[in-house]
Amino acid sequence: MSSEDIQETNTEAQFEFKKEEHSAxxxxxxxxxxxxxxxxxxxxxxxxxxxxxxxxxxxxxxxPMPDWGPDLSEVEVDEIVPYIRPDIDVRGGVEEWEDxxxxxxxxxxxxxxxxxxxxALSGVGAQYESEIVYQNMQERWxxxxxxxxxxxxxxQEHEEIVREHFMTSAVPPSDNKFAALHGAIWSxxxxxxxxxxxxxxxPVQAYFRMNSEGMGQFEHTLIIAEEGSEVHYIEGxxxxxxxxxxLHSGGVEVFVGENAHVQYSTVQNWSRSTYNLNTKRAxxxxxxxxxWVSGSMGSKVTMxxxxxxxxxxxxxxxxITIAMAGEGQDIDTGAKVYHNAPRTSSSIESxxxxxxxxxxxxxxxxxxxxxxxxxxTAVECDALMFDNESTSDTMPYMEINESKVDVAHEAxxxxxxxxxxxxxxxxxxxxxxxxxxxxxxFIEPITEELPIEYAVELNRLIELExxxxxx
Amino acid sequence: MSQANVDVxxxxxxxxxxxxxGELGEPEWLLETRLDALEALGELEMPKVIxxxxxxxxxxxxxxxxxxxxxxxxxQQKDRVTAAGAEVLDWETALTEHGDLIETEFGRTVDPxxxxxxxxxxxxxxxxxxxxxPEGVRAEDVTIRTTTNSRSLFNYTLVVAExxxxxxxxxxxxxxxxxxxxxYYSGIVEAIAGENARIQYGTLQQLDEDAxxxxxxxxxxxxxxxxxxxxxxxGSRLNKSTVETHLEGQGAESTIVGAFFGRGxxxxxxASRVWHEAEHTTADLxxxxxxxxxxxxxxxxxxxxxxxxxxxxxxxxENTLMLSxxxxxxxxxxxxxxxxxxxxxxxxxxxxxDAEEMLYMTSRxxxxxxxxxxxxxxxxxxxMEEIEVKEFREDLEAAITARLG
Numbered sequence: 001m002s003s004e005d006i007q008e009t010n011t012e013a014q015f016e017f018k019k020e021e022h023s024a025x026x027x028x029x030x031x032x033x034x035x036x037x038x039x040x041x042x043x044x045x046x047x048x049x050x051x052x053x054x055x056x057x058x059x060x061x062x063x064p065m066p067d068w069g070p071d072l073s074e075v076e077v078d079e080i081v082p083y084i085r086p087d088i089d090v091r092g093g094v095e096e097w098e099d100x101x102x103x104x105x106x107x108x109x110x111x112x113x114x115x116x117x118x119x120a121l122s123g124v125g126a127q128y129e130s131e132i133v134y135q136n137m138q139e140r141w142x143x144x145x146x147x148x149x150x151x152x153x154x155x156q157e158h159e160e161i162v163r164e165h166f167m168t169s170a171v172p173p174s175d176n177k178f179a180a181l182h183g184a185i186w187s188x189x190x191x192x193x194x195x196x197x198x199x200x201x202x203p204v205q206a207y208f209r210m211n212s213e214g215m216g217q218f219e220h221t222l223i224i225a226e227e228g229s230e231v232h233y234i235e236g237x238x239x240x241x242x243x244x245x246x247l248h249s250g251g252v253e254v255f256v257g258e259n260a261h262v263q264y265s266t267v268q269n270w271s272r273s274t275y276n277l278n279t280k281r282a283x284x285x286x287x288x289x290x291x292w293v294s295g296s297m298g299s300k301v302t303m304x305x306x307x308x309x310x311x312x313x314x315x316x317x318x319x320i321t322i323a324m325a326g327e328g329q330d331i332d333t334g335a336k337v338y339h340n341a342p343r344t345s346s347s348i349e350s351x352x353x354x355x356x357x358x359x360x361x362x363x364x365x366x367x368x369x370x371x372x373x374x375x376x377t378a379v380e381c382d383a384l385m386f387d388n389e390s391t392s393d394t395m396p397y398m399e400i401n402e403s404k405v406d407v408a409h410e411a412x413x414x415x416x417x418x419x420x421x422x423x424x425x426x427x428x429x430x431x432x433x434x435x436x437x438x439x440x441x442f443i444e445p446i447t448e449e450l451p452i453e454y455a456v457e458l459n460r461l462i463e464l465e466x467x468x469x470x471x
Numbered sequence: 472m473s474q475a476n477v478d479v480x481x482x483x484x485x486x487x488x489x490x491x492x493g494e495l496g497e498p499e500w501l502l503e504t505r506l507d508a509l510e511a512l513g514e515l516e517m518p519k520v521i522x523x524x525x526x527x528x529x530x531x532x533x534x535x536x537x538x539x540x541x542x543x544x545x546x547q548q549k550d551r552v553t554a555a556g557a558e559v560l561d562w563e564t565a566l567t568e569h570g571d572l573i574e575t576e577f578g579r580t581v582d583p584x585x586x587x588x589x590x591x592x593x594x595x596x597x598x599x600x601x602x603x604x605p606e607g608v609r610a611e612d613v614t615i616r617t618t619t620n621s622r623s624l625f626n627y628t629l630v631v632a633e634x635x636x637x638x639x640x641x642x643x644x645x646x647x648x649x650x651x652x653x654x655y656y657s658g659i660v661e662a663i664a665g666e667n668a669r670i671q672y673g674t675l676q677q678l679d680e681d682a683x684x685x686x687x688x689x690x691x692x693x694x695x696x697x698x699x700x701x702x703x704x705x706g707s708r709l710n711k712s713t714v715e716t717h718l719e720g721q722g723a724e725s726t727i728v729g730a731f732f733g734r735g736x737x738x739x740x741x742a743s744r745v746w747h748e749a750e751h752t753t754a755d756l757x758x759x760x761x762x763x764x765x766x767x768x769x770x771x772x773x774x775x776x777x778x779x780x781x782x783x784x785x786x787x788x789e790n791t792l793m794l795s796x797x798x799x800x801x802x803x804x805x806x807x808x809x810x811x812x813x814x815x816x817x818x819x820x821x822x823x824x825d826a827e828e829m830l831y832m833t834s835r836x837x838x839x840x841x842x843x844x845x846x847x848x849x850x851x852x853x854x855m856e857e858i859e860v861k862e863f864r865e866d867l868e869a870a871i872t873a874r875l876g
Contacts, residue, residue: 365523385811394806397523400821403793407821415811
């Protein structure tokens with residue numbers, strides 16, 4: 001990609017625009033049983049889902065706040081508007097962008113979603129506030145039995161399979177306080193089902209947009225990849241910045257069947273007023289592979305530790321994580337891997353950049369259970385710091401209950417190398433360009449995992465983050 | 472947070488503390504410090520242990536103090552060998568001769584109220600050693616041997632090396648006539664290295680395998696000063712120990728070397744921690760451990776670089792070798808970096824004896840048991856190389872060899 005490509009778009013304008021708030025239904029602020037019943041009723045949900053929501057609500061009330069990690073004292077869930085149904089006619093998402101109200105259509109146009117759909121994707125879902133507003137997938141995948149639909153619609157149309165997998169074994173609401181919150185007021189998100197031995201060649205994407213001030217978004221993603229199937233799911237998110245805080249607490253559950261391969265990529269660019277507290281977990285069967293690729297650029301506070309439970313022999317996990325924290329940001333992210341079967345392997349590669357007083361932290365847990373013979377794990381964390389106001393922490397935890405294993409963890413922290421900058425400057429680049437180039441090189445391992453359009457996007461975001469901050 | 476739901480303090484009285492203090496002929500300020508620590512017990516928590524979802528890495532509540540803490544019956548034997556120029560004193564003598572110095576330094580490096588167990592130690596210590604090395608004196612080979620002969624023993628060591636002084640201290644801890652099936656040993660060490668001073672403090676812990684061992688060793692290094700620690704952990708049933716250095720002065724350095732070898736149902740919770748608080752400081756943390764049978768290790772390493780610590784170099788390595796399928800190894804090497812002018816790295820590995828190395832040995836007609844022993848000895852070599860003091864190195868090697876045999 002050339003640098004001209006990157007400069008063509010004004011990325012800041014692309015994410016920072018705000019829209020008038022028009023909604024068809026907006027729940028009261030705060031959270032109680034009544035709110036849950038109203039949301040469930042508005043969605044016309046089956047009884048069992050309402051029961052699950054209410055059980056999760058009870059857990060939310062009982063569970064303690066995390067006593068570790070970033071400061072969450074500002075998170076007043078009672079000040080959050082948990083549910084906003086945008087003013088659209090078709091529930092479950094229209095299939096043509098033209099059918100959307102102009103303002104919503106305009107939002108996604110500006111974000112470049114329809115354009116990307118034409119060029120690089122098998123399917124797209126777009127969520128605005130609490131509901132999916134657009135959902136489409138190429139017919140050839142539908143013909144093969146691939147399902148890619150709005151999660152709310154899946155509860156109605158694929159009830160049995162959703163009932164079996166929804167917040168039962170992967171992310172039960174008891175997992176943590178925010179998983180419980182999610183379980184109580186989840187809305188929207190994607191349901192992806194890939195039948196046996198089916199390879200979806202181009203990625204499917206969901207894009208989540210919060211527009212209203214003080215709202216919470218709680219979309220749920222459930223991916224079921226049957227034996228021998230393969231899919232790449234991409235998630236993007238953004239919101240304009242408001243003075244009041246927004247809360248995003250998504251739940252992602254991935255079931256990787258025998259010999260199946262799922263890649264889950266996230267480019268997270270929430271506004272700097274968003275608390276981003278997610279729970280993402282994959283259960284991986286025999287010889288299956290789960291890949292988590294995460295780029296965390298936005299939000300005020302992020303707590304995100306995508307986890308893989310390697311249940312079947314020979315299962316594999318790969319994590320690639322990039323975190324970038326600027327002024328006022330606390331990006332606490334990492335990985336969790338449970339090796340519960342023999343011959344399982346995991347590799348975690350984490351890159352973080354902190355500057356202008358931002359804080360990044362790699363927090364990771366690798367657990368190797370007794371009996372998980374001949375398993376191996378390799379963790380590598382590299383951190384780059386730009387200035388003395390910033391913080392870069394690394395906190396890995398390794399729990400090894402099996403002796404026939406190969407466990408390695410490595411981490412380095414350093415400042416941007418004067419010698420590297422000098423080298424590039426001596427070849428005619430100015431200081432800023434040199435540093436940008438070094439950062440681009442630093443994060444290359446993640447950009448090369450993404451389709452080219454997203455790699456460009458990520459580079460654009462990072463370029464934007466770096467602008468004017470280099471001295 | 473681990474709650475201090477041990478209620479040993481209810482069986483302790485200020486009278487007992489006064490008795491201990493009186494026997495040592497202590498000044499009023501030290502008695503007050505002890506009584507304050509005793510009073511604080513009710514509010515203090517047990518030392519922090521690492522917690523991950525569903526798991527506490529060390530359970531300190533199994534300590535059952537009330538059964539065997541007997542503050543007035545701390546019996547032990549102590550042998551001290553003094554090197555020329557250094558003063559190696561028991562508390563009574565030290566308080567008489569260096570009362571002011573001790574009043575200034577006591578409890579400044581290890582806060583008595585750091586946690587429940589340090590407060591307990593401060594309130595109840597009945598023995599220990601003060602090492603004072605005056606300006607410019609280079610004292611080598613101070614040795615201290617502590618043999619515990621009672622169910623509980625609280626030991627307190629204070630080391631002060633003045634400007635350009637240097638001292639090497641070797642401390643050996645073992646159990647003599649074991650008075651019961653379980654014992655509790657608690658030790659606090661404060662080490663203060665002044666400008667350009669150097670303290671090297673080695674501990675070889677070979678307590679009875681029924682003993683509970685709690686040790687907190689903290690050093691402070693002034694400008695161009697050095698505090699180096701060597702920790703050999705062989706004995707005890709439950710070991711909770713931490714060695715720490717605050718690099719307070721420009722150009723200060725610290726090396727923390729650890730070696731452990733657990734067997735049976737031993738549980739070793741060891742930590743190495745360093746705080747870079749000034750410019751141009753350097754730290755090197757190296758720990759190697761071997762686990763056999765059902766032994767379990769917990770390692771925490773912390774490299775904390777403060778915002779004023781420009782031009783920091785900080786390295787950490789930890790390697791664990793598992794000889795048995797029943798053993799468990801937990802490790803958490805942490806980096807906390809607040810200054811970007813830092814070169815820092817850490818690495819940790821866990822694994823078993825390398826199959827290729829094993830094949831190499833057995834193909835040369837060495838039987839597998841002997842080969843394993845040789846590979847374990849070889850595994851410790853990088854740690855041994857960090858130990859400058861020959862006597863200590865030989866003792867540690869002997870302890871490891873004995874364990875293999």
